[in-house]
Amino acid sequence: MSFIGVDIGGTKALAVRVESGEVVASERFLLDRAMSTIDSLAVAVEKVADGDVRAIGVGIAGLVRTADGQFIWGPHVAGTEIPIGSELATRFGVPVAVDNDANAAAHAEFAIGAGAGYSNGLLVTLGTGIGGAIVASGEVYRGQGFAGEWGHTSFEQGGILCDCGRRGCWETRASGPALARLAREVVAANPDGSLARSLGDRTITGESVIAVADTGEETARSLVTEVGQAFGIGLSDLIVVLDPEIVVVGGGLGSVGESIIAPARRVVADSLHGGNLRIAPVIQVAALGESAGAVGAALIARERTNV
Numbered sequence: 355m356s357f358i359g360v361d362i363g364g365t366k367a368l369a370v371r372v373e374s375g376e377v378v379a380s381e382r383f384l385l386d387r388a389m390s391t392i393d394s395l396a397v398a399v400e401k402v403a404d405g406d407v408r409a410i411g412v413g414i415a416g417l418v419r420t421a422d423g424q425f426i427w428g429p430h431v432a433g434t435e436i437p438i439g440s441e442l443a444t445r446f447g448v449p450v451a452v453d454n455d456a457n458a459a460a461h462a463e464f465a466i467g468a469g470a471g472y473s474n475g476l477l478v479t480l481g482t483g484i485g486g487a488i489v490a491s492g493e494v495y496r497g498q499g500f501a502g503e504w505g506h507t508s509f510e511q512g513g514i515l516c517d518c519g520r521r522g523c524w525e526t527r528a529s530g531p532a533l534a535r536l537a538r539e540v541v542a543a544n545p546d547g548s549l550a551r552s553l554g555d556r557t558i559t560g561e562s563v564i565a566v567a568d569t570g571e572e573t574a575r576s577l578v579t580e581v582g583q584a585f586g587i588g589l590s591d592l593i594v595v596l597d598p599e600i601v602v603v604g605g606g607l608g609s610v611g612e613s614i615i616a617p618a619r620r621v622v623a624d625s626l627h628g629g630n631l632r633i634a635p636v637i638q639v640a641a642l643g644e645s646a647g648a649v650g651a652a653l654i655a656r657e658r659t660n661v
C-alpha cells in the first residue's frame with residue numbers, strides 16, 4: 355500500500371511514493387509550461403505510481419481550499435480556481451488531499467523532521483522569498499488558507515519594491531535575491547575587489563555569495579551577516595506574536611545553515627523582551643530538505659484516509 359505526494363511550484367515538481375512511512379521512489383522534474391497544472395500533476399503521479407496507490411497528496415504554492423482540494427490562486431502557478439482534488443480523484447480513482455506547499459512541508463518536518471516532538475512551532479522557509487507555516491497544538495494552523503505568508507509583512511516604510519507589488523516587505527531584505535542584490539551593488543562599485551574576484555565567473559545568487567562567505571571572504575561575510583540579521587529581526591516579530599517552542603528554518607537559503615542562521619539567532623536572543631527570564635525558542639535548520647513538501651503531502655494523504 356502506497357501514498358503519493360507531489361510538491362508543485364511554478365517551474366518544477368517533486369513526486370514521492372511513500373510505503374510504510376519510507377520514501378521508496380522520488381522524481382524531480384521541470385514543468386512543461388505548455389501543460390495545464392492538472393496535467394502536470396497527473397504526470398508527476400504517474401512518474402512514481404506503482405501498484406496499490408491508496409491516496410494522493412498535493413502541496414502547491416498558493417491559496418488552497420483544503421475542504422474540497424480547490425486551488426484558488428498562487429503567484430507562480432498557471433490558472434486560478436483549479437479543482438485539483440476532484441480532477442485527480444476522477445483520473446486515478448483514489449482520495450486526493452490538497453494543501454498549501456508550506457503547510458505540507460511543516461506537516462512533514464513536525465511529524466518526522468526537525469520539529470518532531472514539538473507541538474507548537476513555526477516552519478519558516480527562506481529562499482526566493484520567505485514563507486512558512488504555523489503548527490499549533492500539533493495541527494497546522496491555516497487561517498482562511500493563507501496563514502504563514504509573513505515574507506510580506508511590512509519590514510520598512512517605502513523600501514524596495516517586492517514581487518508582490520508592495521514596497522518594504524520583509525523578504526526584500528531577507529532572501530536569496532536580497533543577498534544577491536547587495537553583492538551585485540558591491541561588485542558594480544568595485545569590479546576588481548575581493549568579492550568580485552572571489553565570485554569569479556559564478557552567477558551572483560544568494561547561494562554563491564554564501565559559498566564565498568564560507569571561504570572567509572570578508573565582504574561576503576558581512577553581506578551574509580546583514581541578511582541574516584534582517585531575517586532575525588522579522589523572526590523576532592513572529593516569536594513575540596506566536597511564542598513558538600521551535601522555529602524550523604528551511605528553504606533553499608535557510609537550508610544552507612549556520613552562516614545565515616547564526617546572525618539571525620543572535621538578533622532574536624538580543625531582542626526578545628523578558629531577556630534571560632524567558633525561554634527563547636530553538637532555531638534549527640530543517641531536516642528533510644527539498645523533499646519536505648512532497649513527503650508532507652503524502653503524509654497528509656495517508657491521514658485523510660485514516661490508515
Ligand SMILES: [Zn+2]
Nearest residue numbers: 506516518523
Ligand atoms: Zn511583498
